[in-house]
Every structure is written in structure tokens, then in C-alpha cells.
Amino acid sequence: MSLSQFDPATYTSQLAEKKQRLIELLAPFDAPEPEVFDSPREHYRLRAEFRLWREAEQRHYAMFAPGDKHTPILLDDFPIASTRINQLMPQLKAAWQASQVLSFKLFQVEFLTTLAGDALLTLCYHRPLDAAWQAEAEQLAAELGVNLVGRSRGKRIVIGRDFAEEELQVAGRTFRYRQPEGAFTQPNGAVCQKMLGWAYEALGQRDDDLLELYCGNGNFTLPLATRVRKVLATEISKSSVNAALANLEGNGVDNVTLVRLSAEELTQALNEVRPFRRLAGIDLKSYAFGSVFVDPPRAGMDPDTCELTRRFERILYISCNPETLAANISQLSDTHRVERCALFDQFPYTHHMEAGVLLTRK
Template sequence: MTSSYQQQLDAKVERITAQFSEYNMPALNVFASPENHFRMRAEFRIWHTEDDMFYAMFERDENQQKQVIRIDEFPIADQSINTLMPKLLHALKANPILSTRLFEVHFLATLKGEMLVSLVYRNALTAEWEVAAKTLSEQLDIKIFGRSRGQKVILTDDYVVEELQVFDRTYQYKQIESSFTQPNAQVCQKMLEWACNVAQHSDQDLLELYCGNGNFTLPLSTRFKRVLATELAKSSVYAAQWNIEKNNIDNIQVARLSAEEFTQAYNGEREFRRLQEAGIDITSYSFDTVFVDPPRAGIDDETLKLLQRFERIIYISCNPDTLHDNLKILSKTHKITQFALFDQFPYTHHVESGILLEKI
């Protein structure tokens, strides 16, 4: 591990340890990232000059003015993305149908070797574009997805299928182009194993809020009798259901509800046709654990009150500040018994955390 990476990781550990010291937190369990080639996603602007085009990103100078930075390689991205970048750019430059008005290029890679490239344009995509893009897709053995204002062109698929190893089992995940997925797949595998370890084994049921595409849901299902997972975004619910079926798991139900809506349903304040149509009877579950992986804004007050009713809370956080704020309420009924730091985003200020709270 180089000194520069270790220094930035040490700084994060120091920051989290100091920020949460008031909660008498246990020793921090730190999960490092590979130093290079850890991101499975990369997005670039395409910068056009009179006689050239190249991948670009931006940074602000001392006057807060945006400066164009040419990107020929991107060491933090997966090696497959770095290998493809020059080949793709050369092919795009050679074909005016594909290069004209090209605005952005997005890469989505997997550990198993699949690659989806999204080409984003400022002009409408034509039949000629589809023919050229299909040819390029076959030449480079990649999936290509086209997008412009109000238009999406799917040549084969708009997703890749990732494989993540959790202990001795491999799980397959459909990852859709426009949906959120964990960008650091190797650290994600460590997160999944950590969550399973702190969950231990229960003869009762798990409630999961904000389940996304079922990233945590699938491996956690091995630790509980049944799992009820909730997610509002339709594309994520679809992906989660696909993933459940693909992995031959039969003890998970997915409810298309927000955390706030689930709280209303669980408290008997409101009935939802979506639950009835999915054949979900909340009252049939016996929950002892709740798992949450909320957005950066954290958890609303009513849902926090709901969480306080469970024996155990497993909380994955992408924002230490909202986690700290939520703990002001949760610490009244629960104590932190496990605390982990996952370095999902090396060389940035972002910190991913995991805590286990158990009822006092």
C-alpha cells in the first residue's frame, strides 16, 4: 500500500473516529480499496477541437473558472475501461456518423468482463447511426447504448450482469445503465460479507428499506427465514426481481414502496394496492432486524421512529453527517456494537460506513 493511499485512508479513519466519539463507538473495522483500477463506472465529456476530439473532465482554477482536462488514461477506473478507451476513441474519430455532436461517453464494466458503453449526443440518433453503432459494438465486443434529448436507442441491452463473490457463493446482478450500483465492486464484496457477518443467523425475518437492485438483499436472505425488501424506483424494483429469480432465491418479497410509505403501511395508517397486487401481507412477517441503506439525505423522522422498534438495525451510510444526525435519535434506544469504514471512493472525501445497532 503506497504512502499516499494510506495517508488518505488514515485521514478518513481519524475523521470518523473523532466525529462519532460521543457514541462510545467500538473499534473501527476498516476495509481498504485497491489503490488503482477500482471503479467500474467512468463518465467523460467528449471535447471537440478543429482537428481532434478527446475524453475530458473539468476542474476549477484559483478563480473558480472551469478548465478542460484532457484524459488519455484513467487509473482509478477498471483496467478493462482503460484498455477500451483508446480503441473506442480511435473508432469514433474514424466515423463521422458516430463522432458528430457526440457529447459524453459513459463506461459501465463488470468484474466478469462485460462492458456497456453509453454514447450521449446533442443531436437526434438516426437509422444510419444505429447501423454504425451496431457495427462498432460487434467489432469491439461491447454493448452500446445511444442517448440524446428525449431519445434512447438500445442496440442489444441497456444493462450488464455483474458477478459478486460473497463467501463461497457467486451472485449475479443485473445492473441497468441509468440505475445506481456500487461503483467499487471489490469493496462492495467486502461490504456484503460484513453485512452477513453482523447479521449472523436468525430464525426470524428481515425488513430492508431502500433495497435498490437487491445488492444486499440477496446474500442477506441466507441469514433470515424471510426478507421483505422495499424500493420505490421502478427500474430498481424490476432489477431486484430479476436478480432474485436469476439467483434462484425463494424467500424474498419486494414491495414498491418508499420508506415513508412502508412506515404508514406497517403502522396500519394507510393501505396500498401495490402490496395487495404483489401478494404481500406485512402482518405475516416476524421481524427482528431491519437493514437500511438510505440516500445521502439520511432517514426521515417517522422512519427513524419505526427503526427504534426493532431489536437490531444494520445501517449502511454514504454520508457520515446524516448518519451522525440520525444516531441522535437511534442512540436513545440502541447502542453501536459494530462500526465499519468501507473505502468505496479513494482519493475523495466521501466515506461509506456500516454500523450494527442493538437494542439497549
């Protein structure tokens, strides 16, 4: 997002334009009018990453316009970022300005915060990190009340935890999440909470089983698991799988089996194209799947995975790219209809939007 686009006074009209665009994309499928879930107008983004730019013998937070890596936009604060990030930015800058050990060849800073108030900082260097750096970093982490990760080529030093802890409320229950450094998490926590609530309601209380593809750190898995008999969930990223397993255990969710497979690999397994050792001991035929939940990357579902979802009575689909969502619905429209749809404004002041649909068999 360009800072020039940030204008809370225009938020309502921008959101209306996104709604109209989603209506037009889903019009060929006779979709109902989308439910719209707005965002806070500022301080909504829980993650931020800044390059550092050296000027007048000091390093400054910097961003760049798309396609231009040579003209920095120097920042003292970042109004779309969480209040916690804006509190930490000047404190961290003062710390590196006062310390040659902390500032020497520091080139990038990453912030990860949560609605629960936790914070994790990652400092990236073009030099080896030594004992002197670690001693000062430990003092800094204690002073700021954060967890901290130092990164340099081939080395990673963790001070405290290498994850942030989040708490999200869904249907009156608090779910606690471990969000690892470097792994994907939803950037807009307030809207993420609304997405979870909508998916929970759209799925409804079922007496059968759920297949979940692309489960990540278990963001949707935790609340949706309370709505079904049992869940088979898949994810390919090792760090996300480990976080999901920790989140399941930490929340006492015991009806989920998680396997490290891609959606394409699970499709092959369910079609009995080939066996997978990672499915050893799991009886796929013991599941009575009634619903499938998908939250794919921007490219959407590949054609084979899309065909796999056709088998299910209900397809609950969260998308970060409405264009590929529409393409997938087109492939499924001869057997399924759009019963519900929603717009989630994860990314205010940009053209990006998150969408959700519930498809049910005709």
C-alpha cells in the first residue's frame, strides 16, 4: 500500500467499490449479495517489515514505491500498523542509534504483533552475530518487553520465543494461537476474527466430518473442529504444521488429524493414485466427509483439487484473490451453487480483498 492511499475519509467509498467488484465477479453464478465485514480505519495491520536506509550517518525506517528500490520513503511511524508497532518503532530506533553493536550492518527490521498484546521483533544483518550482539539484544528485548530474533547469513539467534502468542474470540470461546517468526499469519487481526466467526456460522453444526486443505497454523481449524465429528487437515509448510500441532494441543482440540501433504498430494491419495508414507496409519475410508474447507494461495485451487472438492455436499472457500475464486466457482457451477458469500476487508486502501463463499450441492 502506498502511504498516499491512506485516507480514512475515503474508506467507506473504497469499501463500496470492492463490494461492487465482488458482486460483478460472482454475478454469473447468481450469488446472493455479499455480507460485508469492514476493517478498523487505522492501526489494523499486525505485521510490518521495513528496510533501513542510511542517511546523515543514521539509519531510518524506509519503504519504497513498487518497482523503485532507489527512492526511499523515510518513516517515523506507520499509521496502518498496530498501536504496538507504532510504540516500538521509535524505541527500537533509539536503541540502534545508541549502539554500534546493534546498528552495524543492520539492514531490515520485521515486527509481528498480536491483538493479545504480544510482540516479536526480527533484526536482519549483513554480518555475523556474536556474543556482544547477543548481550545487547537480550538487554534490548527486556527493556522493550518483546521476544527477539537475530538473523544473519546461516545464523539465527532467538531471545525469548521465536513466535508470538495470539488470542481470537469465536462464538464466545477464546482460541489461543502460536504464530511463528517467518511463517504466514493473517495481517489484519480484527478482520481475521470476523472471518473465523463467519466461517464458523456458515459451516453450521454437523454430525459428519470435515476435510481442510491449506490449514496453515490452524487458524480456521480450531473453531471449525468444534462444529464437526472429526477433521482431516493438510498443510505442506513444516513450520506451519508444527505451529498447528502446538495450537491444537494448547486448545485441547483432539478430533483433528493433521498430515503434511500438499492439496495436490492429498487429491492423489484420495483418488488412490499413489500411497504416501505420511498417511501411514490413517484410514481415509473411515471418514464420512460432508464438507471441505479451503483457503488456498492467490493462484486458487488447481483443476484436480477443484475437482476433488466437487465430491462434497458443502464447499467452504476463503479466498485472497476473488478472480481465481470466480474461476474455481466456474469449474464447480454445474454441480454447486453459491449459497452465501462475504467480503472481508483485510487490506484497506488497496485493491486487494478477501472473500468467502459457501457452495452447496444443487
